[in-house]
Amino acid sequence: MARALSKLVRHALRTHGCGCESLTVSVRSISFSPRQVTSDAGFHSVSFSETDHPKVLITGGLGQLGVGLAKMLRRQFGKNNVILSDIRKPPSDVYHNGPFIYSDILDYKNLREIVVNNRITWLVHYSALLSAVGEANVSLARDVNITGLHNILDIAAEHGLRLFVPSTIGAFGPSSPRNPTPDLCIQRPRTIYGVSKVHAELMGEYYHHRYGLDFRCLRYPGIISADSQPGGGTTDYAVQIFHDAVKTGKFECNLRPDTRLPMMYITDCLRATLEMMEAPAEVLSMRTYNINAMSFTPEELAHELQKLLPGLQVTYHIDPVRQAIADSWPMNFDDSNARKDWGWKHDYDLPELVQTMLNFIGSDSRIASAN
Numbered sequence: 460m461a462r463a464l465s466k467l468v469r470h471a472l473r474t475h476g477c478g479c480e481s482l483t484v485s486v487r488s489i490s491f492s493p494r495q496v497t498s499d500a501g502f503h504s505v506s507f508s509e510t511d512h513p514k515v516l517i518t519g520g521l522g523q524l525g526v527g528l529a530k531m532l533r534r535q536f537g538k539n540n541v542i543l544s545d546i547r548k549p550p551s552d553v554y555h556n557g558p559f560i561y562s563d564i565l566d567y568k569n570l571r572e573i574v575v576n577n578r579i580t581w582l583v584h585y586s587a588l589l590s591a592v593g594e595a596n597v598s599l600a601r602d603v604n605i606t607g608l609h610n611i612l613d614i615a616a617e618h619g620l621r622l623f624v625p626s627t628i629g630a631f632g633p634s635s636p637r638n639p640t641p642d643l644c645i646q647r648p649r650t651i652y653g654v655s656k657v658h659a660e661l662m663g664e665y666y667h668h669r670y671g672l673d674f675r676c677l678r679y680p681g682i683i684s685a686d687s688q689p690g691g692g693t694t695d696y697a698v699q700i701f702h703d704a705v706k707t708g709k710f711e712c713n714l715r716p717d718t719r720l721p722m723m724y725i726t727d728c729l730r731a732t733l734e735m736m737e738a739p740a741e742v743l744s745m746r747t748y749n750i751n752a753m754s755f756t757p758e759e760l761a762h763e764l765q766k767l768l769p770g771l772q773v774t775y776h777i778d779p780v781r782q783a784i785a786d787s788w789p790m791n792f793d794d795s796n797a798r799k800d801w802g803w804k805h806d807y808d809l810p811e812l813v814q815t816m817l818n819f820i821g822s823d824s825r826i827a828s829a830n
């Protein structure tokens with residue numbers, strides 16, 4: 460079919476007088492297949508030997524998740540085999556801990572150059588505008604989350620990369636079943652973030668079926684981390700509460716006390732990502748999976764924190780934008796397919812999460828005040 464289309468396109472180019480350039484013109488510009496790909500290229504085979512370590516590029520790597528992922532992958536595959544990239548200037552510890560490179564995902568040629576020059580084999584695509592920030596800047600969110608993704612898909616397909624794109628609980632909406640939310644159900648999100656993530660899931664799966672792209676996607680819940688800040692989402696309160704609790708003993712929550720959302724500690728999230736990337740293709744009955752660890756409300760989280768910090772005072776000042784988003788998202792996430800297919804299992808429930816976060820932030824703030 461691809462060969463027939465290719466023939467058709469060459470014919471169209473000839474009849475429109477494109478002359479000798481027709482053979483070198485980027486096929487993406489005539490929009491039937493990824494750019495500059497011969498119609499019979501075999502994308503299922505990656506170009507590195509199976510015994511080699513993958514050479515990984517992480518886009519949007521300076522956000523909440525990228526630095527931690529790079530650290531974990533470098534332990535596994537070697538420091539120089541994992542390149543972090545972003546459009547922001549890296550802090551000095553990140554810059555000195557391994558390869559960092561400037562990459563704007565809206566610049567297709569720059570991306571291609573990085574992939575080619577560094578012989579990249581795995582691409583982890585983390586660049587995005589999250590839910591709350593996206594609603595505040597819809598056109599930028601559309602560019603980064605949708606146009607940027609198109610560049611990533613084409614680069615990955617053309618160079619035979621294994622591509623990981625995270626999706627989110629935000630890919631569901633008010634008409635989805637919310638308690639629990641299965642992998643396959645109605646997805647009609649009401650945020651540009653959610654719409655762009657459903658688009659990413661569908662485009663990735665389309666490229667998988669159409670071009671053999673090794674596309675892998677996990678729908679993350681809200682991720683909680685101690686040493687990296689969230690980038691403007693609806694679940695950010697669940698990180699901020701720990702910092703405020705340790706620093707001031709007070710926290711003002713921007714969601715209602717009974718707002719239940721699925722959540723996960725970052726260590727589980729990053730391990731799930733590596734496990735999904737390493738899973739043999741034969742065990743993946745789907746290319747997009749829900750993953751989950753726990754679900755709680757602000758009230759329940761505060762209660763768990765108060766067991767260890769009894770003086771903590773929590774008040775509520777609702778942000779209507781974030782509240783409306785949270786009210787349309789899953790309350791519990793059904794991740795039984797991930798557990799069945801590739802053995803997903805979380806380590807951190809709410810008590811372990813709270814203990815670990817407080818240990819981390821508490822020891823960090825003791826170090827800061829001693830300096």
Ligand SMILES: NC(=O)c1ccc[n+]([C@@H]2O[C@H](COP(=O)([O-])OP(=O)(O)OC[C@H]3O[C@@H](n4cnc5c(N)ncnc54)[C@H](O)[C@@H]3O)[C@@H](O)[C@H]2O)c1
Nearest residue numbers: 519521522523524563564585586587625627679681682690
């Ligand atoms: N953190 C969570 O709770 C969570 C939950 C579900 C899904 N996810 C997904 O995981 C991924 C990583 O999330 P995060 O929390 O680290 O996000 P983040 O907002 O903290 O970081 C995103 C990064 O993308 C970068 N970026 C923006 N525009 C760019 C561009 N044009 N080119 C290159 N980089 C650009 C930003 O500079 C930023 O460092 C995102 O795709 C997000 O949707 C995150």
Ligand SMILES: C[C@@H](O)[C@H](N)C(=O)O
Nearest residue numbers: 589590627692693694
């Ligand atoms: C849930 C996730 O996608 C992100 N933390 C957000 O709230 O936007």
